[in-house]
Amino acid sequence: MGAPEPAASLPDGGPAIEVNDLTVAYREQPVLWDIDLEVRPGALTAIVGPNGAGKTTLIQSILGLVRPAAGRVRILDRTIQEARSEVAYVPQRGTVDWDFPTSVLDVVLMGTYREVGWFRRPGRPERIRAVRALEKVGMEAYQDRQIRQLSGGQQQRVFLARALVQEARIYLMDEPFQGVDARTETAIVEVLRELRDRGDTVVAVHHALQTVPEYFDDVVILNVRRIASGPVSEVFTEDNLRVAYGGRVPFLQAVSDAPVADLPES
Amino acid sequence: MSGLDFEIQLLAVVVSVACALPGVFLVLRRMALLSDAISHSILLGIVLAFFWVQDLNSPILILAAAATGLLMVAMVEALHATRRVKEDAAIALVFPALFSLAVLLISRYAGNVHLDVDAVLLGEIAFAPFRRLEVGGHDLGPRSLWMMGGILALNLLFLMAFYKELKVSTFDAGLAAAMGFSPVLIQYAFMGLVSVTAVGAFDAVGSILVVALMIAPPASARLLTDRLPLMIGLSALLAAVSAVSGFWIARGLDASIAGSMATAAGLVFLLSMLLAPDRGVVASLLRRRRQKVSFARLMLTIHLLNHEHSPAAAEENRLGHLSAHLRWSPDFARQVADRAERDGFLDRGEGDRLHLTPLGREAARHFMTR
Numbered sequence: 001m002g003a004p005e006p007a008a009s010l011p012d013g014g015p016a017i018e019v020n021d022l023t024v025a026y027r028e029q030p031v032l033w034d035i036d037l038e039v040r041p042g043a044l045t046a047i048v049g050p051n052g053a054g055k056t057t058l059i060q061s062i063l064g065l066v067r068p069a070a071g072r073v074r075i076l077d078r079t080i081q082e083a084r085s086e087v088a089y090v091p092q093r094g095t096v097d098w099d100f101p102t103s104v105l106d107v108v109l110m111g112t113y114r115e116v117g118w119f120r121r122p123g124r125p126e127r128i129r130a131v132r133a134l135e136k137v138g139m140e141a142y143q144d145r146q147i148r149q150l151s152g153g154q155q156q157r158v159f160l161a162r163a164l165v166q167e168a169r170i171y172l173m174d175e176p177f178q179g180v181d182a183r184t185e186t187a188i189v190e191v192l193r194e195l196r197d198r199g200d201t202v203v204a205v206h207h208a209l210q211t212v213p214e215y216f217d218d219v220v221i222l223n224v225r226r227i228a229s230g231p232v233s234e235v236f237t238e239d240n241l242r243v244a245y246g247g248r249v250p251f252l253q254a255v256s257d258a259p260v261a262d263l264p265e266s
Numbered sequence: 267m268s269g270l271d272f273e274i275q276l277l278a279v280v281v282s283v284a285c286a287l288p289g290v291f292l293v294l295r296r297m298a299l300l301s302d303a304i305s306h307s308i309l310l311g312i313v314l315a316f317f318w319v320q321d322l323n324s325p326i327l328i329l330a331a332a333a334t335g336l337l338m339v340a341m342v343e344a345l346h347a348t349r350r351v352k353e354d355a356a357i358a359l360v361f362p363a364l365f366s367l368a369v370l371l372i373s374r375y376a377g378n379v380h381l382d383v384d385a386v387l388l389g390e391i392a393f394a395p396f397r398r399l400e401v402g403g404h405d406l407g408p409r410s411l412w413m414m415g416g417i418l419a420l421n422l423l424f425l426m427a428f429y430k431e432l433k434v435s436t437f438d439a440g441l442a443a444a445m446g447f448s449p450v451l452i453q454y455a456f457m458g459l460v461s462v463t464a465v466g467a468f469d470a471v472g473s474i475l476v477v478a479l480m481i482a483p484p485a486s487a488r489l490l491t492d493r494l495p496l497m498i499g500l501s502a503l504l505a506a507v508s509a510v511s512g513f514w515i516a517r518g519l520d521a522s523i524a525g526s527m528a529t530a531a532g533l534v535f536l537l538s539m540l541l542a543p544d545r546g547v548v549a550s551l552l553r554r555r556r557q558k559v560s561f562a563r564l565m566l567t568i569h570l571l572n573h574e575h576s577p578a579a580a581e582e583n584r585l586g587h588l589s590a591h592l593r594w595s596p597d598f599a600r601q602v603a604d605r606a607e608r609d610g611f612l613d614r615g616e617g618d619r620l621h622l623t624p625l626g627r628e629a630a631r632h633f634m635t636r
Contacts, residue, residue, distance in 0.1 A: 027349075063444045081446070089444040096438045100294065101492045110434045114445035119427055146492040162441075 014077050016041035016170055016201040017062055022071030024057050031057045035071070035226045040218055042199045044192055046206040046232075049222035050245050055205040056092070058222065059172050062203075063089055075170065084114065088168035090159050092175050098147055104158050105143040108133055111165035126165075133161040136194075138187055153184030160188060171195060173204040177211075189215055212236055271513075273395040277411050278509035278527055281391075281470045282479050284418035286505035287425055288460045289480035290498050293488060294436050298481045299354070300339070303361035304457070305464040305476035307338035309368040312465070317375070323397075323409065328465050335461025336454060338364055365473075389472035389524045410469055417466040424459050425498070432456065433494065471524035482531035483508060486538035489545045504534050562602040565592060567611050567630040570622045585618035 017039035024032040032054040039045050047055045060066040062073050064080035075083035088111070108130040112122045122130075134140040137157040142150070150158065156176060163171055171192075177185050192202050192215070206212060212219055212232060219236050221227040223244040228235040292301050311334030315327045338360055345356040399409045406412065425432070435442040435449040442449045460480075467476045487500035512527030519526070540547050569592065573582040581587060588599040603620060606612050611626030622630070 060440075065440065065443050084444075084446050087444070089441060091438060091440040095440055097294075100437045101488065101494045101497050102433070102437065103493070106494075107437070110430075110438070110441065113430050113434055113447070116430070118431070121430060148492065 014041075015039055016076060017203070018074040018077075019058075019062065020072050020074075022058075022061055022073065023069045024054070024061055024066055025069045030069075030224060032061065032068075033225050035222075037220060037226060037229055039201060039203055041201050042196060043201060043217040044196050044215065045201070045203045045218040045220060046212050046216040047203065047220045047222055048206055048209060048212060048244070049227075053223040053244070055222055056174055058220075059089075059174055059203070059205060062172060063087065083170075086169045088163035088166040088171050090163045090171070090173040090176055093152065093155050093159060093178060098150070098155060100147065102147055103143070104134070104139065104145050104147060104150070105130055107147055107158055108143075108161045108165055111162040114166070129167075130161070130165050133165040134158075136164055136191055137161045151181075153180040156180050157184060157187065160191060164191070169200050171200065171202045171204075173202065175205050175207060177204075178207065209241070270395050271517075273408055273411065274391060274523065275510055275513050277391060277394055277408060277414060277470060278513055278523065279506045280411065280414045280418050281467050282483070282505035282509040282527065282531075283502045284414055284421055284463055285467050285476065285479035286483040286501040287418075287421045287498065288456065288463055289484040290487070290494075290501050291432055291436060291456060292460065292480060293484040298477070298485075299357060300342075300457075301460055301464065301480045302477040303338060303342070303357050304335040304461050305468060305473045305480075307361045307364035307368075308332070308335050308461055308465050308468065309473060310334045310364045310371075312468075313368045313371045317371075328413075328462060331465040331468075332458055332461040334364060335464065336458055339454070339457045388474065388522060389468065389470045391470040391523050394470060410466075414466045414470065417463055421459060421463060424455075428452065428455070471527065475524050475528040478528035478531050479505065479508075482528075482535045486535045489538045489542040492544075504538075505531070508534050559602060559605055562592075562594070562598070563606045563609065563611065564629070564633055566602055566606055566620075567622060567626045568634065570612065570620055571627060571630040571634075574622060574627075580619070583620050585620060 015038040017037070019035050019037035022032055022035040022037075023030060035058065047058060049055050057066055061068055062075070062080070064073070073080060076086055080087070105127070109122045109126060111133070112126040112129065116122050116126065131140055131143060134143055137160050139154060139157050139161060142154065142158075147155070147158070156178070160173075160176065163173070176188055176192075180188070192204070195202055196217070204216075206216070213236060216232055218230060219232050220229040221235065221240050221244045227244045228237075228240040289301070292298055308331035311330035311332070312327050314334075315324070315330030316322060319326050341360045342353070342356045345351060345360060346353045351359065394410045395408045397409045399406045399412050431442070431447050431452050434445070435447060435452045439449040442452070463480075464473075464476050467479060471479065483505040484497065484501040486504050487497045490500055491497050508531040509527055512530035513523055515521070515530060516523040516526035538546070541549075543549055566588070569588075570583050573579050576582070582591065585599060585603055586596075588594055588603070589596050592599070594602065603612070603614075606626065607614065610623055611629060612623055613621045615621050
C-alpha cells in the first residue's frame with residue numbers, strides 16, 4: 001500500500017458513511033426499518049445484532065447492492081456510485097465457490113478490476129500490489145496455490161488481501177472473523193488497526209460479542225431497527241444488548257470469567 | 267477423404283468448439299441445464315421469425331432465436347421470483363412451454379418446409395455441405411460453416427473482451443456488483459451469447475444434443491485442471507477431438523453424426539473422470555491405497571513396539587501372527603512388512619520374526635506421543 005493518506009484529505013468533520021431514514025423490505029417485510037446512522041471516519045466500527053437483524057442487508061444497502069424502500073446513503077458526502085473507488089467490500093466467505101479454478105494471486109487481483117476497467121487486464125503494477133497485499137496478511141507464500149486448497153482462515157485472509165489491494169478509504173466487511181483460527185483472527189485485527197491508524201474507516205459485521213470492546217472503537221447495535229450506535233464505551237451496554245437480543249444475550253452468559261482470547265469462536 | 271467429409275468434419279469441429287467456449291462458464295456458474303432449456307426454447311423464435319420472413323437462411327432467424335432464449339431466461343427468473351416454485355422447477359416449466367408451442371406451430375403450419383421435427387431434434391450436419399454460400403458466382407463453401415465460424419469468432423471475442431468481468435461475476439457476484447460491474451447485465455449478455463451459439467449449433471446437431479456439446483467438454487476439462495485459462499483451452503481441444511472422433515464413429519457405424527459426436531463427448535468425459543491426474547477415480551483409488559498401506563505400516567511398528575520387550579515378543583512379533591492380531595490377510599501383512607522393511611522401519615529375523623529398527627521405533631513413538 002502507498003504512503004499513509006493525510007487525515008486532512010477527509011472532509012472536515014463529516015462522517016465517513018451517513019445513513020438517513022433507510023428502510024429495506026423484502027416482499028413487504030421490513031428487514032431494516034428507518035435506520036439513521038453516522039459512521040465516524042478513522043474508526044473501527046462493529047455491526048452486531050441477532051440473526052436476521054439485517055446486518056448483511058445494512059452493508060449491502062451502503063454498497064448500493066440492495067434497493068431501499070426509503071432513505072438514502074452518503075459515502076464521504078457522495079453517492080455510492082460516485083464513491084465506488086473509495087469503498088472496498090469483503091463479502092461473507094461462504095458466499096463464493098471456493099472450488100472455482102483459480103489461484104490465490106488471481107483472487108487478489110480481482111480487487112484491481114474496477115480501476116483497470118472494462119476490456120483491460122491487470123498488468124505488472126497490479127501484480128506487484130497484489131503480492132504486497134498478500135504479504136500484509138501473511139499469505140505471500142501461497143500466491144500460486146489453487147484456492148480450493150486453502151483453509152477457512154486462509155480464505156478469509158485472501159479476501160482481506162483482495163480488499164487491501166483496492167486501496168480504498170472505507171472497508172465494509174461481512175463477518176471477517178467467521179470460522180477462522182485464533183492466529184488468523186489476531187492477524188486480521190492487526191491489519192484492521194493498521195488501516196484505522198492511517199485514517200481509513202472499517203465497518204465489520206461481527207458475531208462474537210465478547211471481542212467487541214477489544215477490537216472495535218464504535219459499535220452499531222441492530223435488530224431491524226437501530227438500537228444504539230456510538231463509541232463502544234458508551235453504547236455497548238447490557239441494556240442495549242438486551243433490547244437487541246431479546247433478553248437472552250449469549251455474551252452476558254459467556255463473558256463471566258473466561259479471558260477474551262480463549263473464548264471459542266462462534 | 268473426400269472434400270465433403272472434410273467439410274463436415276470442419277463444421278463439426280467449429281460447432282463443437284463454439285459450444286464448448288460458453289459451456290465453460292455455464293459449468294462454472296452451475297447453469298448447465300439452462301443451456302438445454304435455451305436450446306429448446308430458441309425454436310419458438312426460429313419458427314416465428316420464419317413465418318414472418320419466409321426464408322430459412324435469414325439472419326433475422328438468429329436474432330429472433332436469441333431473443334427467445336433471453337425471454338426464456340427472464341421468464342424463469344420471474345417465475346422463480348414469485349417464490350411459488352424453485353428455480354429448477356421454473357426451468358422445467360418454462361422451456362417445454364415455449365418448445366411445445368414451437369412444435370405445435372411447425373406441425374400445424376409448416377409441414378411442407380424444411381423445418382420438420384426430426385431435423386429440429388437431431389440436426390442434419392451431413393447435409394450442411396450441400397447448402398453453399400455463393401457470392402457473385404463463386405462458391406465460398408458451406409453456408410453453415412460461415413455462420414458457425416462467425417459465431418465461434420463472436421464467442422472468442424466476447425470471452426477475450428469480458429474475460430475478467432465474466433470471471434469475477436461468476437466467482438463473486440457480490441464483489442462484481444460492489445465494483446460497479448453489473449452482474450445482471452453480464453448474465454444477460456452471456457445468456458444472449460449462449461442463445462446465439464445454440465441457434466447456430468441447432469442447425470447442425472439439433473436441439474437435444476447441443477447441451478452435450480456445451481457441457482461435456484468443459485466438465486471434462488474441469489476435472490483435468492484447476493486453472494481457468496487452461497480449462498478453456500482444454501475444453502476447446504476436447505470438443506474438437508470429440509467432433510472428429512464422432513464423425514469417424516458415425517462413419518464406422520453408419521449412424522447419426524450428431525449422435526456420435528455427443529457420444530464421443532460423453533466418452534471423453536468418462537475417460538477424464540477415470541484418469542484425471544488429481545480428481546480422477548483411478549487417482550483417488552491409488553491415493554486411498556497408498557494411505558491404507560502407510561497407515562498399516564504405522565500400526566505394524568506400534569504393534570512391534572508394544573510387544574518388543576514382553577515375554578510374548580517371540581510369539582507376537584512374527585509375520586504369521588499379524589493376520590490374527592491385526593486382522594490382516596496374510597498377503598496384505600506381507601505387503602505391509604515388505605513396505606516397512608523397504609522404508610527401513612524393521613528387519614527380518616530368523617523364522618519370520620520382525621525386529622524394529624531405531625528408525626521404526628522412533629516413528630512409532632513419535633506417533634504415540636503426538
